[in-house]
Amino acid sequence: MKIFKFLKGHGINFLIALVLLFAQANCELTLPGLMSNIVDVGISQGGIESAVPDEIPSDQLQQVALFMDADDAELMEASYSGKDANGVRSFAGDDEVRSRLEEPMAEAEMLVYQINQGIPVEDWAAAEGAETLDAIRAQVGDTVDLAELVSLSEAFASAEAGHPVSMGPGSLSDMREQLVSQLGDNGDTIIESRAIEFVKDAYREAGLDLNDVQTGYLFSEGMTMLAYALLSALCAILAAFNASKTSAAIARDLRHDLYERVLSFSPAEMEKFSAASLITRATNDIQQIQMVLVMCLRIVLFAPCMGLGAVVRVLTTPTGLEWILVVAIVAIAITIGILMGLTMPKFRRMQSLVDRNNLVAREIVTGIMPIRAFGRQDYEQDRYDQANRELTNTYIFTNRCMTFLMPAMLIVMNATTIGIVWFGGHGVDAGGLMVGDLMAYINYVMQVIMSFMILTMISVMLPRADVAAERVQEVLATYSSIEDPSPETSVSREREEGWRGTIAYNDVSFTYPDASEPTLEHISFTARPGKTTAIIGSTGCGKSTLVQLMPRLYDVTEGSITLDGVDIRSIGLKELRRSIGYVPQKRMLFSGTIESNIKYGDPSMPDADMVEAASIAQATEFIDAKPDGYQSPIAQGGSNVSGGQNQRLSIARALACRPKVLVFDDSFSALDYKTDSVLRAELAERASDAALIIVAQRIATIMHADEILVLDDGRIVGRGTHEELLRSCPEYLEIAKSQLSADELGLEGDAPAEQGAVAEGAASDASILEGGER
Numbered sequence: 001m002k003i004f005k006f007l008k009g010h011g012i013n014f015l016i017a018l019v020l021l022f023a024q025a026n027c028e029l030t031l032p033g034l035m036s037n038i039v040d041v042g043i044s045q046g047g048i049e050s051a052v053p054d055e056i057p058s059d060q061l062q063q064v065a066l067f068m069d070a071d072d073a074e075l076m077e078a079s080y081s082g083k084d085a086n087g088v089r090s091f092a093g094d095d096e097v098r099s100r101l102e103e104p105m106a107e108a109e110m111l112v113y114q115i116n117q118g119i120p121v122e123d124w125a126a127a128e129g130a131e132t133l134d135a136i137r138a139q140v141g142d143t144v145d146l147a148e149l150v151s152l153s154e155a156f157a158s159a160e161a162g163h164p165v166s167m168g169p170g171s172l173s174d175m176r177e178q179l180v181s182q183l184g185d186n187g188d189t190i191i192e193s194r195a196i197e198f199v200k201d202a203y204r205e206a207g208l209d210l211n212d213v214q215t216g217y218l219f220s221e222g223m224t225m226l227a228y229a230l231l232s233a234l235c236a237i238l239a240a241f242n243a244s245k246t247s248a249a250i251a252r253d254l255r256h257d258l259y260e261r262v263l264s265f266s267p268a269e270m271e272k273f274s275a276a277s278l279i280t281r282a283t284n285d286i287q288q289i290q291m292v293l294v295m296c297l298r299i300v301l302f303a304p305c306m307g308l309g310a311v312v313r314v315l316t317t318p319t320g321l322e323w324i325l326v327v328a329i330v331a332i333a334i335t336i337g338i339l340m341g342l343t344m345p346k347f348r349r350m351q352s353l354v355d356r357n358n359l360v361a362r363e364i365v366t367g368i369m370p371i372r373a374f375g376r377q378d379y380e381q382d383r384y385d386q387a388n389r390e391l392t393n394t395y396i397f398t399n400r401c402m403t404f405l406m407p408a409m410l411i412v413m414n415a416t417t418i419g420i421v422w423f424g425g426h427g428v429d430a431g432g433l434m435v436g437d438l439m440a441y442i443n444y445v446m447q448v449i450m451s452f453m454i455l456t457m458i459s460v461m462l463p464r465a466d467v468a469a470e471r472v473q474e475v476l477a478t479y480s481s482i483e484d485p486s487p488e489t490s491v492s493r494e495r496e497e498g499w500r501g502t503i504a505y506n507d508v509s510f511t512y513p514d515a516s517e518p519t520l521e522h523i524s525f526t527a528r529p530g531k532t533t534a535i536i537g538s539t540g541c542g543k544s545t546l547v548q549l550m551p552r553l554y555d556v557t558e559g560s561i562t563l564d565g566v567d568i569r570s571i572g573l574k575e576l577r578r579s580i581g582y583v584p585q586k587r588m589l590f591s592g593t594i595e596s597n598i599k600y601g602d603p604s605m606p607d608a609d610m611v612e613a614a615s616i617a618q619a620t621e622f623i624d625a626k627p628d629g630y631q632s633p634i635a636q637g638g639s640n641v642s643g644g645q646n647q648r649l650s651i652a653r654a655l656a657c658r659p660k661v662l663v664f665d666d667s668f669s670a671l672d673y674k675t676d677s678v679l680r681a682e683l684a685e686r687a688s689d690a691a692l693i694i695v696a697q698r699i700a701t702i703m704h705a706d707e708i709l710v711l712d713d714g715r716i717v718g719r720g721t722h723e724e725l726l727r728s729c730p731e732y733l734e735i736a737k738s739q740l741s742a743d744e745l746g747l748e749g750d751a752p753a754e755q756g757a758v759a760e761g762a763a764s765d766a767s768i769l770e771g772g773e774r
């Protein structure tokens, strides 16, 4: 089971759980035994638990000695104190002596008790003639008790030799054998109960209050039960605390490791898992694992301790009813087998359905605007309902099956109880089984059944948690395809001379991991500090892909990219990315304030740097207009600022770190022409030592760049300045003509037919550019 792997490193907590649960199981298994004592000893035997009385009149002790072997009688004699004023002797031996005396005294007491109930004269002296019997009857009546028996035997013994009566002290041992042999199968129980009656008599004679004896016993047993119950509760609480703490710590560590790993992922790994699935894995899956781990550290460990302990006690209580337990377990196994067969496949599917549900929900929530714009609420509602319904139906099905489990189990348990009471009742009736023992037995059998049931129920839940564990493990076992260089090959210049910012692509080709065709082929160019390199091309020609290779979001498939002549794969990822200020095409601000967003790369940067970055990015105006200025809140994703403001803050964020290479991936598209031109003018002036790489769709944005690369279908089809390209590159000319009039381009002839409003706007902006551009 993969889920148990997560317990690695928490061995001590596992051990603590085991010890606590073992102690709890022991306490709980002791309780039925104590309850049985209360019923059998406390109630049935009046609280007298031993055949060795604590106090006994001296003459009764002598009577008991008559039926004991010489050694036992001697030990008994030595274990009791001398007579007190009332002729009562007290037991002075220890527990060992008591247990040695227990059996012989019980048997002797049973005999004394039996005989003292009165033995018919003819039973005792059957061998004598009728005349003798009549003489004895005349002396003692129809029956004799032990005192009479002894004195008569002594009288016979002291009669002259040749007397016809064969009685003598030896006949007592004959009588003992005769009485014992009459006891039959349930002899032990009969001996015990008669001995207890004898002890009661002895206590009464010794002047003890039997009520006090009984109450004292019940109180002490009750207190012992209470102590065990409290200890069991304490163990349960500590075990629950340990289980919750351990599993919460494991879940916390898993979430931490998972997020750490996800943060290291390149876009390729993100695509492999999908954001929705990663969120499900970090939340729902880890929650499943946590829940099952709590159960493992509580119930899964407890059930075997309890079950095995109960089995031992069932087997050591010889009732002859063990077969009922076997039948009950077989019935439970069949019931659970059927349920597992029905629910297991559903449980396995559950996690992927949760995933799907999250995926659809996330897509709908993030795409709420286009959904409304296209009036597709009903369609999306149906789509979500379908995912939701499938998940709900699976939940309902499995829950229905599981609810059936409980009544089925109750039927089995109650039938088992009835069976034990029915068949055990005969044993009680025959005197071979005591009521308390029967009650304890029922309890133990229930414990065995419950443990078995819990274990099988958990084995239904484990596969689901195992699926979750597997999914989390899958993320943890995935390493980013973009790796840091090894310390031996790593090159660092950040601390010493610093990077100058010359980026060179050397015959670079790139194919996306799952794509069959390369997206970029044989790209070579150099972007130098203080110069602007622009990249233009039609949609989908590979512009973003090209610049994403620079901060190593993907690694080149062929060729190499160098920073100041050093292959970027030899530069530590953090150092490389600190040297490159990348403004992605997809705008992304974080929840917080304007300040926290601009200072995102280095929260400790001075405010002056932040303000300067905002000023270059043309963001000062709108920030100052806000009442809270730089402390104005930013919602998640920057949804409370306009597209242009969002873009300006993203640019400021990149500028604030003063990188040596600045990459703008279509980052000016949401800016109006005026802001676009002023921003680039500011950039040229205040970030003059950085290499600027600008990806754009608008000719006006890039026409003044030092070098323009024209990309078409992943290849560079033209390079040079604006003027050079207008002359030499038909692709560039085509793009230029679609945006600017022939006049503005300085070309002869008419403007392109499709020239529209954009071109008009661009025309007027082109004139604005003249002043600010380099």
Ligand SMILES: Nc1ncnc2c1ncn2[C@@H]1O[C@H](COP(=O)(O)OP(=O)(O)OP(=O)(O)O)[C@@H](O)[C@H]1O
Pocket: 271, 512, 513, 514, 515, 519, 537, 538, 539, 540, 541, 542, 543, 544, 545, 546, 585
């Ligand atoms: N993660 C990806 N996996 C596979 N193919 C991709 C992936 N991302 C982009 N592509 C493909 O690579 C090609 C280039 O995409 P890219 O985003 O670089 O184009 P672009 O020139 O920046 O386009 P635009 O101007 O519209 O932003 C496209 O055909 C696109 O379908």
